[in-house]
Amino acid sequence: MKIPDHIVDEVRQRSLTSNPRMATFAHQERHPNLDEITIMPTQLNGPRARDFHTEVIATDLVIGEGRCSKPLSLDFPIMFGGMSIWDLTQNARMALIKASSGLFIPFNAGAGGLRVPERNAIKEMDAPIIHQWTPARLGMDADALRESSAVEIQLGRGMVTSLGSPIYKGSMDLELTEHLGLPPAVDGYRPPRHLDIESPKDLKKVITLIREITSYDIPIIVKIGTANVYGDIRYCVKAGADAVVLDTSEAGGYKYPQAIGNGIGLTSLAAITPAVQAFTDTNAKGDNVKLIISGGVITGVDAFKLLALGADGVAIGRGLCLALNSDEVEDGIPQGVFYGTDDKTLDVDFSAQNVINYVRSMATELAHVTAMTGNSSLETVTKDCLRAVTYNAAAVTGLKLAGYERNLLMWEH
Amino acid sequence: MEEKVSKTPDINRAIALQMKQSKKIKISGLKSHDAIAVGIDAEIELTVEGEAGDYFGALNSGAIVKLNGNGGRFVGDSMTGGGIIVTGFIGGGAGDYMKGGIIVVKGNVKGACGRMMAGGVIIVDGNVGDNVGLNMCGGDIIVIGDAAGAIGNYMTGGRIYIGGEHASLGLNTTITDLDMQDVNLLDTYFNHYGISSHSTIFKKIVPTSATPFSDELENVDDSHKGDRL
Numbered sequence: 001m002k003i004p005d006h007i008v009d010e011v012r013q014r015s016l017t018s019n020p021r022m023a024t025f026a027h028q029e030r031h032p033n034l035d036e037i038t039i040m041p042t043q044l045n046g047p048r049a050r051d052f053h054t055e056v057i058a059t060d061l062v063i064g065e066g067r068c069s070k071p072l073s074l075d076f077p078i079m080f081g082g083m084s085i086w087d088l089t090q091n092a093r094m095a096l097i098k099a100s101s102g103l104f105i106p107f108n109a110g111a112g113g114l115r116v117p118e119r120n121a122i123k124e125m126d127a128p129i130i131h132q133w134t135p136a137r138l139g140m141d142a143d144a145l146r147e148s149s150a151v152e153i154q155l156g157r158g159m160v161t162s163l164g165s166p167i168y169k170g171s172m173d174l175e176l177t178e179h180l181g182l183p184p185a186v187d188g189y190r191p192p193r194h195l196d197i198e199s200p201k202d203l204k205k206v207i208t209l210i211r212e213i214t215s216y217d218i219p220i221i222v223k224i225g226t227a228n229v230y231g232d233i234r235y236c237v238k239a240g241a242d243a244v245v246l247d248t249s250e251a252g253g254y255k256y257p258q259a260i261g262n263g264i265g266l267t268s269l270a271a272i273t274p275a276v277q278a279f280t281d282t283n284a285k286g287d288n289v290k291l292i293i294s295g296g297v298i299t300g301v302d303a304f305k306l307l308a309l310g311a312d313g314v315a316i317g318r319g320l321c322l323a324l325n326s327d328e329v330e331d332g333i334p335q336g337v338f339y340g341t342d343d344k345t346l347d348v349d350f351s352a353q354n355v356i357n358y359v360r361s362m363a364t365e366l367a368h369v370t371a372m373t374g375n376s377s378l379e380t381v382t383k384d385c386l387r388a389v390t391y392n393a394a395a396v397t398g399l400k401l402a403g404y405e406r407n408l409l410m411w412e413h
Numbered sequence: 414m415e416e417k418v419s420k421t422p423d424i425n426r427a428i429a430l431q432m433k434q435s436k437k438i439k440i441s442g443l444k445s446h447d448a449i450a451v452g453i454d455a456e457i458e459l460t461v462e463g464e465a466g467d468y469f470g471a472l473n474s475g476a477i478v479k480l481n482g483n484g485g486r487f488v489g490d491s492m493t494g495g496g497i498i499v500t501g502f503i504g505g506g507a508g509d510y511m512k513g514g515i516i517v518v519k520g521n522v523k524g525a526c527g528r529m530m531a532g533g534v535i536i537v538d539g540n541v542g543d544n545v546g547l548n549m550c551g552g553d554i555i556v557i558g559d560a561a562g563a564i565g566n567y568m569t570g571g572r573i574y575i576g577g578e579h580a581s582l583g584l585n586t587t588i589t590d591l592d593m594q595d596v597n598l599l600d601t602y603f604n605h606y607g608i609s610s611h612s613t614i615f616k617k618i619v620p621t622s623a624t625p626f627s628d629e630l631e632n633v634d635d636s637h638k639g640d641r642l
Contacts, residue, residue, distance in 0.1 A: 136529065137510040141493050142452030142472040166626030181493075181512040181531050183551040186570040186623040188531075191548065195509055195528050196487050205447055209468045209490075212425055213452035 010259070023258040024333055025318055026159045026250050026295065030262070032269045033250065034302050036393035038402065039369055040385050047374030057367040058377035061313045063150065063290050064219030064242040068211075072106065072128070072150050072219050074313070076363040077378065078303060080105055081247070081294050081317030082132050082152060082223070085112030085139060085180075086172055087254045089336060089343035091351070092324050093118060098352035101127035103359055106149045108132065108315075111190075112180055113139025119147070130221070133210065135164075136190040138180040145213045152221040152245065153206060155194065155232075158252025158295065159261040161225025164192035172339075200235035207240045221292075223247055226266040233278035233291075243290040245315055246275050251295030252317060254338060268295045268306060270396045276310030300365025307366075308373075308381045309397065316359075323358035324351045421446045432457055445485065450478050453495070467504070470497040473514060486524070489516045492533065498606075505542055508535040511552060517606050527554045530571060538608050546573050546618075547583070555602065557610045565618045569625065573618040574599060576610055587621045 013021045042049050050057060064071035080100060085093070087110065097118060100107035106128035113131060114122065122129050128149035133140060135154070145151055156162055167188035174184060182188045197203050207220050219242035224232050226248050236244045249265035265271075272293055278284075279291055293306045294315035303314045321337050325346055328335040336346035370378055373385040387402040388394035394401040398411040416427050424446060431438045436457045443449060443463030450459055451468060453476040460479045461469075467485040470478045474494040486504035489497045489511060496515045505524015508516045511533045516526075521539035528547040540558035547563070550570040559577035566583025574595070582588070591599075591612065599612035622628055 137491050140491060140510075141512075142454060142474060145452065145472075168627045168630065169624045170627070183531065183570045186550050186620075187626045188550050188569070189529070189548040189567070189626075191529065195547075196490065196506055205467050208421070209448045209451060209471055212421065212448045213472060216422065 020257045020259050022255045023261065024254050024256075024338065025321075026253040027258075027262040030249055030267050032390065032393045032396055033267050034269055034296050034305050036269065036390040037305055037386050037388050037397065037399060039301065039304060039308070039373065040387055041372040042374035042385075049374055050371035050376050052368050052371040055371070055376060057370050057375075058379065059363065059367055059370065061290065063221070063313075065288050067242050067288055068216055068219055070149075070217045074105060075103075076366060077292075077307065077313035078105065078359060078362055078366075079245075079292060079313055079315040080108045080130075080320060081251065081315040082108035082110035082130070082154065082157075083254070083317060083321075084110040085115065086167075086176065086339050088321075089339055089341060089346065090115065090117070091343040091346040091348050092321075092337045094121060095324055095346070095348045095351035096320060096355060097121050097127055098125065098348060099355035099359070100129075101125040102352065102356045104128060105359070106130040108152065109139075109144075111136065111138060111154070112176075113141075113144050115176075115179055122147075132223075133206070134190075135192065135194045136188075138182070138188075138190075142213050145210060148214065148218055150219040150221055150242075151210050151214065152223050153194075153203070153210070153241075154223045155197070155203075155236075156225030156227065156247065157223065158225060158247045159249040159265055160252065160256045161227060161247075161265055162192045163256075163260065165190050200239050203235065203239040219243060221245055223294075226271045229266065229271050230274040230278045233275050234282055237279070237282040237284045237287075237289055241289065243292055243312075244275075245292040245294055246271055247315075248293065248295030251315075268293050268297070269309075269393060272306060272309045272311060273397050279310070300362040300367075301369060303362060303366050304369045304381075305386060307378055308383050308386050309399075310383070316362075319358060319362075320355055323355045326354065421448055424449055425451070428453075428459065443482070447485070450476065453478070456495075469499075469503075470495075473497060483520070488518075489514070492516075502539065507537075508533065508554075511535070521558070527552065527571075527573075530554070534602070536602055536606060536608070538606075538610075540577070543580075544583070546571065549573075553598075555599065555615075557608060565620070567625065568618075568620045569623050570620060574615045575618065576615050579618075582618065585621045585625045586618050589617050589619055591615060591617050 059076040061074045061077035097107045108130040111134040130150045131144045131148045133153045221243040222236040222241040223245040248268040290312040292313040293311040297314045325334040336343040388399040389402045439460045441462035445466040447466035448468045452472040454474045456475045458477045462481045464482045465484040469484045469488045471490040473492040477496045480499045483501035484503035487506040491510040492514045493512045494514045498517045500519045502520030507526040509528045511530045513533045515534040517536045519538045522541045524542040525544040530549040531551045534553045536555045538557045541560050543561040546565040549568045552571045555574045557576045560579040562580040563583040565586040596612045
């Protein structure tokens, strides 16, 4: 039997360099995934189907309602995932800022904050912005917190949850190094965890710190990877987060060690059930805390599946990157989007409009499917309108298995 | 103007209110409140009497804040400017993520300080715990007393001056002699902050390499260097 090429390449790379292969974009074929469940529209035996064209389908999402003085209101429950200042080119980030203004979805600055032109553009467009409070705190200061529409405390991320990494000398240009407050010609470091957060009590204190600086105005979001999903989410809710972003193994990924990224954590489909259970057990929904799932979402149908399973919203990243320059994709990587590549051909206005088109198509599709299931609001959608089409998907979600039309016995308790 | 408040948000609100009227503010009776005097960008002088909780003066960028008492953990966390002077002892994590400004502690620091520090100055007129200057890439840490283990572990920039004993050095650290610039720097700080020590007893700890992680890449095939960021 022939050994697959990717295994040969992996071993070759390691033997030549003592380093594993790196990859961009999370592995998209991990299981169980959203393709293993399907949406059941309504017909005779169920609520009547809604008419998307003539009826209002409510898809709005409010984060922080009743919890802070300036909650974040979105027309549809789709957010931009955070991508670091050293992940994307300047033009790519400017296009996302412009798109965020058009969609009124906050641009998530990711680790490293905002460059001066980005900050000016956001002020000029009055665009909403989310700043990330990361384990390295690069580009972070009180001004950044105060200009935010929400602050996201990043505890973990995607498929490289809890992975620390050096910032190699020369891997960023001098302007960016200076912006980040790093001395020139030295290596920097991104630690795997916040040095001041070792317990839920510590997380609560960080949330208090940020609330004090932002005058209790804006929502505080906590972003985690998929580790002990149930336990971690309980801690986040108890610590006072207004929303929890669960960044799953299908999310993120820019030059990450492929074997690690592919081998750890849970997919969105596998992670959402313990996440929702943690929300239920802490009465998080009753307290207006929101659950956002990030990972594996490309279409409005993907988003709907997660919302029906109990999420309040989704965050997207890979789709945004592809939409920025879908005309020029080589080996699955859109050109001029990722830091270190030539972004001169990436037209900011054109790319921004592409992102707006892409996200609007998702939102429209989301409303369409909501109507097809007989709901006039996402709030009334439940997992009853979903079926698992594989045994594994039924096992990890507790959904009825298609054909069998019942939950698996392990869920009958 | 005198105002009596008891909760953290009220205390910070009272400070903000008084900042509009005066450049010299005093508050007293602090009882381990967390996150007091945080994120102040105005060039004011704030004197605080009592015991502070965690994150005292965090993200300070302009104020000179004096704490007459003891403090909790993470004093001056992520600060970018201004100054914090503490007359008592404080918990660990002082000046973590610091990029500018100065922190002076007259007592001991019960733990690390200056981890991930990129700029600014920390002076401890007492002893410090483990992992002082962990992953620091800039700035100065001056410890008048003793330091526990793993000092300066994987530092890539900045300087750590120790007046007393240290249990062990961290990785990528080297002890060097003080030069005249160091002596002048230390003596200036000692005179300014009334610290009774003498620069001649100090040793300086610096990174062995400013680029220990990049050095590891030296053996990597050029075609793969771009894969690492």
